[in-house]
Amino acid sequence: MTGHIIMLRALARHHRARIVHHQRIPFTLWRQVCRRVELLRRLTAAERARLRLLATLFLHDKSLNGVQGLVLSREMEVIIAAQACVLILNLGLDQFDGWREVVVYPDAFRVPREVPDDIGLVEEEEQVLDGESWQRGPVILSWASIAQELAGGRAGRNLVLHEFSHKLDMLNGRANGFPPLHPEMDLQRWTAVLSRAFERLQAQVIHHEAACIDDYAATDPAEFFAVISEYFFMEPRLLHHYCEDVYEQLRAYYRQHPLRRWPAHRSQ
């Protein structure tokens, strides 16, 4: 049995090496994407090289489909794949196992939602979203939002990081802000630190106080995890300053230290 598993693993490794060898994202395209995406420019050359391989495998494993007339260019696909793989740069591509499709709308999209009304009856209403992540199902994105962020649109926010971090959260059941932690991490510490920060943010939102991170994070623990993951990579200085212990938990989880990528960071 063990021998069989070892052989399967060796075969999988060989298969992946072939994909990386034959289908690697061409260097000119990769360089073009790295120039456009600030998140990638901040990585070290060695990290970017590793990310290129991960993004190559991601594009081989997943099916990226434009809908409502959107035709995805290879550059658009690489922009999505590379940003998604930043999350798993030190975790491995198997963190994205169990689903296959990424659906990309040209713009924000409408979905029917069942919401309880004031007296607890369920009503159906239409919501306009720019991203969504389904458990064991697709990741859904709006290209307009991604393009707006590439142009420097929303400080600290990143739709691709947001939706794919929900996928990590969902590895152990529904999204609840509690992804499977590593053996060396302290589960109780994670829960205590994130719950305290979440409750503080909720209180700030209720009292209309200015919060340091987008108040969408106060929606529920799942959205909190997704939004702090965005800030961890996009605005680590802000997250570190706002809540150092949250930053440290994410650093242990993602096994990355993005603050180091801002050499001249001010510790206020």
Ligand SMILES: [Zn+2]
């Ligand atoms: Zn979300």
